[in-house]
Amino acid sequence: AQASTASIRDFAMIQAFYRNYPSRLAAVRAKLNRPLTLSEKILYTHLYDPKNIQEYKRGASYAEFRPDRAGTHDIGGPMAILQFMTSGRDRIALPAAMVCDHLVTANAGARKDILFADQFNKETYDFLRDVSRRYGFDFWPAGSGICHQVFLENYDFPGGMMLVTDSHTPTACGLGMLAIGVGGADLVDALMGTEWELKMPKLIGVKLTGHLQGWASPKDVILKLAGILSTKGGTNCVIEYFGDGADTLSATGKATIGNMGAEVGSTSSVFPYDSHMKSYLQATGRAAVASLADGVAKDLHADPEVLAHPEKFFDRVVEINLSELTPYINGPLSPDAAMPIDKVGETVKSKGLPQNIEVALVGSCTNSSYEDFTRAASIARQCLDKGVKIKTPLIVVPGSVRIRETLKRDGILQTFEKLNATVMTTACGPCIGQWKRHIGDPSQKNTIIESFNRNFAGRNDGNKKTQAFLASPEMVVAMAIEGDMGFNPLKNTITGANGASFKLAAPTGEELPKKGFATNVKGCVIPDFKKIEIKVSPNAERIRLLTPFAAWDGKDFVDLPLLIKAKGKCTTDHISPGGKWLPYRGNIDRISDNLLERAVNAFNGRSQSVWNVVNKDYETPAKTARLYKNKGIHSVIVGDDNYGEGSSREHAAMEPRYLNVSVVLAKSLARIHESNLKKQGILALTFVNPKDYDKIREKDRISVLGLKELAPGKTVTVVCKHEDGTEDRFQAAHSYNEKQLSWFRAGSALNAMKKAA
Ligand code: SF4
DSSP states (O other): OBOOTTSOTTHHHHHHHHHHHHHHHHHHHHHHOSOOOHHHHHHHHTBSSTTOOOOOOTTTOEEEEOOSEEEEETTTHHHHHHHHHTTTOSSOSSOEEEEOOTTOOBSSOHHHHHHHHHHHTHHHHHHHHHHHHHHTEEEEOTTSBOHHHHHHHHTOOTTOEEEESSTTGGGGGGGTOEEEEOOHHHHHHHHHTOOEEEEOOEEEEEEEESOOOTTOOHHHHHHHHHHHHTTTTTBTEEEEEESGGGGGSOHHHHHHHHHGGGGGTBSEEEOOOOHHHHHHHHHTTOHHHHHHHHHTGGGGSOOHHHHHOHHHHSSEEEEEEGGGOOOEEEOSSSTTOEEEHHHHHHHHHHTTOOOBEEEEEEETTTSOSHHHHHHHHHHHHHHHHTTOOOSSOEEEEOSBHHHHHHHHHTTHHHHHHHTTOEEOOSSSGGGTTOBOOOOSOTTSOEEEEESSSOOOTTTTTSOTTEEEEEOOHHHHHHHHHHTBTTOOTTTOOEEOTTSOEEOOOOOOOOSSOTTOOOOOSOOOBOOOOOOOOOOOOTTOSSBOOOOOOOOOOSSOEEEEEEEEEBOSOOOHHHHSOOGGGGGGTBOHHHHGGGTTTTOBBTTTSOBSOEEETTTTEEEOHHHHHHHHHHTTOOEEEEEOTTBTOSOOOTHHHHHHHHTTEEEEEESOBOHHHHHHHHHHTOEEEEESSGGGGGGOOTTOEEEEEOGGGOOTTOOEEEEEEOTTSOEEEEEEEOOOOHHHHHHHHHTSHHHHHHHHO
């Protein structure tokens, strides 16, 4: 059955939430007896055991939560579901949705690409459709939209808590929800209705004052903030926005800001409930949710004392005056490389990067609102009016079928098409390496500009030579006109078809469609919980049923070879790349062939080249680890700062575990990745003294001692035996609590859970 997108699924749950919110919050107030931030209100009212409220130390104590909703997609979903299936449960314990968005390759345009995707990904889609029906997910077939946009349009609600297997989940803050990107194993906790654990996050307060002017957009708020905080600055933090300026932003603008909170490593972002959220809820058929939120509106904000003295209640406060904000372009290769528009030309030139922009892309889950597209179209229209042909090919990726049909009805898409833009499927495509880019010489550095959120090497088109810059959709279209990074649309002029030069007027747009959103779109397939047989062929390429990982044998790890000492940025994209590998995310054996494919070996500065102690030669990390596995040898990965940053991709933890990596030891670990390592049974350690990273040599044999005495807060001893007979000893720390230690001992969180059941 197809459900109307305008219906409110799971309304009973939402009603119960708002009914209970005041009393749950009163209990929190009674216990903590202090003013509360909005983040704390949401977090503490979602504690798993509402009778056991206590003050949790931010950044230190673990708390257990019960989220309201969950979600996943076609690359995070298969592995999460495969894990859930091993639990033997009949149905999932909370409302959840499954969106097929990541596996559609952008190539020839929406119509052809979706037909190809339905065939090419049939095995995965059939599996996900069947498990959704049986276990209880709303199933959104390929072409419905990108998960975060689908959730924003259909499910998110103010004050709620949601877990989704994707790092851009905090997009839901556009509707005042505290939503968190997690790995599949964390999702399984929520699906099973068991406690979901998180270190109580620190809080960064961002005070917004003034209001946006001219070219400045919500995207520029987060591009500027990324420059202030850096890709690590939000680690283990929730970013809470407040101030008069916050109330001036549309709900979808807030969603954009929350979406890119992932780029500073934050756990989540949250905005207080306001009239813009109410209008968006009403426009998307959820006036009833808005009325319920209105009833508790006062407590969907931080307390007045917090707003009066934010420095007392947040761990860090940043202030941004929206009235003074200028447009930003960030990049390349890192989302925090922030450049105000008037610095872009000279910076790109001074770095020797290609000035010529080869492709410009707008849309994705980051910038797919009616406001975004109407503002971008207002720039496009100026070109058309003056007979200007844009120099850079434009690709448009609407975030959902509902927004696409609305844009089509209102003639907005046609404006882009008149500029020869290609409209791609409402799916992830060029954001995640699912892009058959038609490029000249891929071995040459080339520049692209996008309104997406992430610009790591190889992210968009799988090509490390591509230099991707991030900007607002209107800025992307403006830059595409001249196709030159030296062009400043705020200052420079363009020559019209009649030879006269003109300056672009600042973009204008509409927050919501005057005629409402299009309704001529299919919704999701709602589950009927029928006990259909879930068929997985033993030879299936895409899906492979899981065998539990072996329990820890109770012994120290002694003389393990180093699999890799990774140097510099090593994101989950470096550990388990996307692109051609995405289809295999449900087959642990197959996907493990990409292990650490993009990680750089600190000893030779190369990828795909690590020392293999068996063959005594350089091999790829995947081949080396597989050989070790076949010979029963365990190994160690050493990482640099913020190892595993970037996404919730649990494959980056499951693959090494599958190929016998026992320890990941890094200068620091990204939050979600650290949690994933723990859940999969890999010992996740950090150097007590980060300089000890330098002591690790290529042919070392590494021991980790004291594992029997492993306890919260207690360090372990690492011994590196060097090839020349000398050795180094140092201490490594961990952040395991007692429960997490039980996961390590049982071999995985899932094993521990089954043992406890
Ligand atoms: Fe898809 Fe890109 Fe959004 Fe991730 S960030 S959900 S890949 S569009």
